[in-house]
Amino acid sequence: MATDTDTLTGGDATPDRDRTGNAVINRMENLSEATYAYLLLLPAFALLTLIAFYPLISTFITSLREDQTRGAEPLGGFVGVDNYVDILTGNARLARQFLDVTVSASFPFVDLGTPFLQQALFVTLAFAVISVVFETVIGFGQAYVLDQEFRGRRWVRVAIILPWAVPIVIQGMIFFLMFQPEVGFGSDLMQWLGIFGPNPLADSQDAFIIILVADIWKSSAFMALLILAGLQSVDRSLYDVARVAGASPWQRFKLITLPLVMPALLVAMLFRTMDAMRVYGLIESTAGCTTVPSLTCLVVEAMFGGTRIYATAAAVAFATALVIGLIISVYVVFFRDTEGGLY
C-alpha cells in the first residue's frame, strides 16, 4: 500500500486510479468507530446472508406450503403447519417416518408405528446420546493420558488427533470395509461373539452399532482436546492440598477435577451433540440411509427421492433445526447454575 506518502504529499503526481483509492481510504479514516466496524463486518454478513440466512428463511417458507406432486409448479398453496403435523404424526409421504408413535392406554403408553430404529427422530437422538456419553468417557481417558509428562507425548497426541482429522468419507470407508462380510474381519468376529447377524451393514441394529463405533472412534479426540484444556487450567496445588488431606484419587477427581473441568466439558458435549444430530455422511458411506435413517437422511431422501415432496423435505429440515435448538436450550437451562456457567 503506497498510499501513506501519497496522503502526505497530496498525491498530485499519482494517476487517477490511486486518487480514487485515496478518496476511499480518506473517507474510511473519517468514519466513526461504529461505522468502521459495520463496514468490516459487511463482507462476512453479505456471504452469510446469501448462503445461510436467505436459505433458512426460504426453507421455512417452503415448509409451510403444500407438496405438489403433479404439474409444472413444484409447490402448492400455503397450508400452515400441516406438514409439521404430518411428520410428527407419522403421516408424511416419506419412505421412512420422522416420528411414528401413537398414545395407547396400556403400558408403556406408546405404540411404535414402525420399529424404533426406523424412526428418524429416535435413531438420531439415540445416536447423539449414546455417542456423546461414550465420547465423554473415552475423551476423559485420552485427556488424562495427554495430561501426563512422558517421552513421545507429542506422537501420542498426533495419534489421538488423527482420527478426528480424517475425511468423513474415509472414516465411513474404513468401517464399511471392516464390516463388509467379504473383506472385513469385523463381521465374522461379531458373529462369532453372537452380537451381529450375517450381514451387519444391512441390519438396522447392527449397522447402528457400527456407525456409533465409527463416530466414537473419530470424535473422541475432539472431546479429549477440550477436556485437556480444562484439565490444564486446574491449579496443581489443589491436588497437593487434597493429597495431604487424605483424599482418595476418586475423591480428587470428583471434588477437584470434575467441577473445574465442567464448563469446558459442557461446551464440548454441546458441540458434539449438535454435530451428532446432523449425522449423514457417515451413514451414507457405510450402511446407507435405508438401514439407519437419520434426520438429515430423511431430508436428502425426500429431496432426491423423485417424489417431489419438497415442502415435506423443508419441514423435516426445519424440524431438525428445532430439535437441535431444543437440545441447546436444555443444555443452557439445565446447566445454567453449573459453576463457571456455560459461556
Next chain:
Amino acid sequence: MTDTQSRTETDDTAVFDDAQNAELDRGPFQQWAADSIENPERVYRAMFYVAAIFFLFTTLFPFYWLLMVALTPEGQLQDIVFTPNGFNPGAFVEVFQTIPFHWYMFNSFVIALASTVLVLIIGSLAGYAFGRLEFPGKVPLMLLVLVISFFPPAAFFIPLNDLFNTSFFLLEPITGDGTLYNTPGAMVLPLSAIFMPLAIFILTTFYAQIPDGLEDAARVEGTTRLGALFRVIIPLSAPGVATAGVLTFIAVYNEFFFSFLMTDGQPENWAPILEGILAYQGQYEVLYHLMAAASIIGVIPVAILVVIAQEKIVSGLTAGALKE
C-alpha cells in the same frame, strides 16, 4: 502388557527393594504387588501405560488395517486382520489408472484452499471488528453468527440448490451456462459460510489479545486503518490466522454433505475426493482394495497437517469452542 511394564519398573528399583525386603523371597509379580501396596503411584503409572497403549492401538489400528487391505491383491480379500494376503503395492498405482483420482484430489485441494483464503480474508475483517472495536449491536451480531452452526446443512440445501442451478447472466462468460452447479463456487461459497463462524471466533480471540498500544503507535506513525490491520494486527496474530486456516482447510477437505450433493460426481466438474473414493464402487464389481488404497492416499494430506500443526489445531479447537 501390565506384567512386562511392571517387571521393568521392578528392575529399576530392585536394589532399593532388596535392601528393604532382603528376608523375603518373592517372584517379580508378587514383588510388584507388594510394592504397589506400599506405593500406589506405581499402579497409576502402570494404568497410565496401559491406557496410553490402548488408545494408541484403537486410534491407529484402523489405518494399519486399511493399509493391509490395500496391499492385498484383488480376489484374496478374505479375513485380513494383521497381515495382508499377499503383497501388491501396485494398488497405489492402479488407484490412479482406474479413475483419475489425482484429478479428484486436485479439485479437493483447490476447493479447500479457495475456501480457506476466502474465510481468512472475510473472517479477519469480522474478527477485527468483533475483537478490537466497540459498536452497538456487537453481542447480537455475534450470536447471529453463532446461530448458523445450530442448523443442519440440509436446512440450507434446498434454496441453495435452486440458487446454484439458476442461470445468472453475469456468470455466463465464466461457467458457460451461467449456473454455479458443477463449479468450485457451488462448494466454496456454502463451505466458507458454514465454517466461517468458527474462524471468526478464533480470530476474534487472537485479535483481542494484541495490546492497543501497538496499533495506536502505528496509527500515530501515519498508517491508515486498514494498513494497521494488515501490517500490524494480522502479522502479530499470525499464529491465530494459521490456526484458523488449518482448521478451515481440514474442515472443508473433510466435509461430506455439500461435497456430495453440489456436483454430479465427474472430476471435470470439480467433484472432490469423496466422489473419487466412492467411484471404485462400480456397477459390476467393487474394487475394495482400491477403495482402501485411495482412502490411505486421501488421508495423507491431513495426516501431514496434523503432524506439522498439532499445536495450532489444539489451540484453535480450544479457543474457538470455549469462546463460543
